[in-house]
Amino acid sequence: MLVLDKAKVKKILTEELGYDPIDADLFLKDYPPIHNELIEAVQRWLQDRTVVDVKISGVSVSEVMQASGCNFLVAIRDMDRLLDPGLSEERRRQMAESLRQPVYQW
Amino acid sequence: MPRIINLRAEDWRTLDVNARLAALQDLENRLAMQESRDPCTVRLIPEAKYSSAGEKERLRGFHVYENKDIFINDRLVSADQPYEATETLFHEARHAYQQHVAQQRPDLAADPAQLEDFQKNYGPGYLSPERDGPAYYLWQPTEKDARAIGRERTEQLYGQEFADKTGYLRYRQQREGEEASYRLRGENLGSNYEELARQKAYDRYAVLQQARQQDRREPSLAEPNQEHASELTETAPSKQATPASQPRAAELTPELGEDYEHSQGYGY
Numbered sequence: 001m002l003v004l005d006k007a008k009v010k011k012i013l014t015e016e017l018g019y020d021p022i023d024a025d026l027f028l029k030d031y032p033p034i035h036n037e038l039i040e041a042v043q044r045w046l047q048d049r050t051v052v053d054v055k056i057s058g059v060s061v062s063e064v065m066q067a068s069g070c071n072f073l074v075a076i077r078d079m080d081r082l083l084d085p086g087l088s089e090e091r092r093r094q095m096a097e098s099l100r101q102p103v104y105q106w
Numbered sequence: 107m108p109r110i111i112n113l114r115a116e117d118w119r120t121l122d123v124n125a126r127l128a129a130l131q132d133l134e135n136r137l138a139m140q141e142s143r144d145p146c147t148v149r150l151i152p153e154a155k156y157s158s159a160g161e162k163e164r165l166r167g168f169h170v171y172e173n174k175d176i177f178i179n180d181r182l183v184s185a186d187q188p189y190e191a192t193e194t195l196f197h198e199a200r201h202a203y204q205q206h207v208a209q210q211r212p213d214l215a216a217d218p219a220q221l222e223d224f225q226k227n228y229g230p231g232y233l234s235p236e237r238d239g240p241a242y243y244l245w246q247p248t249e250k251d252a253r254a255i256g257r258e259r260t261e262q263l264y265g266q267e268f269a270d271k272t273g274y275l276r277y278r279q280q281r282e283g284e285e286a287s288y289r290l291r292g293e294n295l296g297s298n299y300e301e302l303a304r305q306k307a308y309d310r311y312a313v314l315q316q317a318r319q320q321d322r323r324e325p326s327l328a329e330p331n332q333e334h335a336s337e338l339t340e341t342a343p344s345k346q347a348t349p350a351s352q353p354r355a356a357e358l359t360p361e362l363g364e365d366y367e368h369s370q371g372y373g374y
Binding site for chain 1: 236
């Protein structure tokens, strides 16, 4: 599992992604440790912001980002949940499919 | 339920965009009267507002607190069927009502818990899909409430009042599928996702309010009306600072100050 370096990530959030420092702290407060399957993609993104389009349960990072307009770290957080060993296969499949569906805003 | 004939599918199809917008405005006017609040002006979202084609596809509408406008995506108003535009109007009108209760008429709240939700879960307490994640955005109290009321009123109008047996049934099915996917997204947060989203909103509200109070105590270290302006406002570029003359129930949230502003944009 990978625990994010919060100071380093906060710098990226505030200087590159437009987060206010307060919001960056709130975002990182509950950010979970990342499962092994996603570590390489996260490390690459932290290094140079390249999005390695890793797939988990058939859904890719870019699909998750596109469905809701969210950033890479939000998408990774959502996909990481799919790796919870406590999920049944059917539940995992349903949740993965939901991440691909658009999130309408109003 | 206001019965606006031009919102019936067969009538809507014969109208141009301006007439459709007028029908939506008529609906908003009547809802506002029923809810004892000032009506919002219903407008189309300016093209410049969209940052990408994807956003134009996802952004149905938004409500702006400071000038009481409701903005609707022209894609919905141009569509042959009225359902999505109408449900969007119901949704945004509900945000206007939430604001009205929070700021002007706390006596209209269903209960103290709802009042607290309406007062804390907008402005500083509002969660955006891009910043906080779609699941928090969807399940925060004001969005959950607005979606539920929007759905309920749309069903009342088209399912019952107009007894629409044409395109509405398919639209309803699509919306039900959409809500099912939203529930799954919520479960991504945890089984108690509604409470988690509420707490996230309340946390943001508390932290930003504390920061604002800190600014007031140490004016030499910060510009109290500007430093946290970005935290206190959503990211919609069309937002404007709340005029000092904006009527507000000061006794409800005196700590938030005159330049407190909020935008229910991005569906957020």
